[in-house]
Amino acid sequence: MYYYYQPHYYQTPYNSNTYQPVVGAPLSNHHSMHQPVQHAQPNLMRYVAQRNVAPAQRNSNPQPSNGSPSAYPAVDPELLYESANESNKLMKEASLVLDKLASSKEFGARLMDVAQHSNTEEVERLIHSVGITSDVDIKYNPDGLELEFKSKVQSLDCCKLSISLRWR
Structure with missing residues (x-):
């Protein structure tokens, strides 16, 4: 007699590549106990990628939504220049x-x-x-x-x- 372990996959912020539980032998008695070990491949990696990577990719592009760099105002360093001179004083x-x-x-x-x-x-x-x-x-x-x-x-x-x- 042997036990069957069914792993549970919870949402986790950790790298799922390091966590791959071993699926135990099936409940049927027709299979040998020395059956090759199968590694579970959860869909957790897709969840982690969508949750953690996709927002960073969305925010990594500082361009306006229309893609035109001219939508930003022109820089004017005059106040910074004057502030730096006053700070020196x-x-x-x-x-x-x-x-x-x-x-x-x-x-x-x-x-x-x-x-x-x-x-x-x-x-x-x-x-x-x-x-x-x-x-x-x-x-x-x-x-x-x-x-x-x-x-x-x-x-x-x-x-x-x-x-x-x-x-x-």
Whole structure:
């Protein structure tokens, strides 16, 4: 007496080529137990291909449905160009503040002292005293200082540069 195993095929996200159950001997007693092994060939591969591959193929073509590349708007790098130039300016001004803090322990001590006393106007005055002209948001707490340099191009917020410094 021997048992017959009927495999069940469930929908799976895994590669079905690695899963091929062995179909057992038929229930009839007329066949030998040493019958050649047959591998099941489920239709799961077609399901996986349709579900996982076909959507990627549909989305891999960025062309419009009519196939005309002229349906995209023309690119205008002017705003990007201006934003990059403004970002360079912000980086130079941030560098002024960092250079001052890195070269003068007295300046850093004064900044920390006025921040500890919650003198926001003096903190802003000290930061601007190094020569920056950009709009900068200054935040501080007992652990450090946060500076966010911002700029506008054509009345649009175009760029930001954030610096966080820890002092405790």
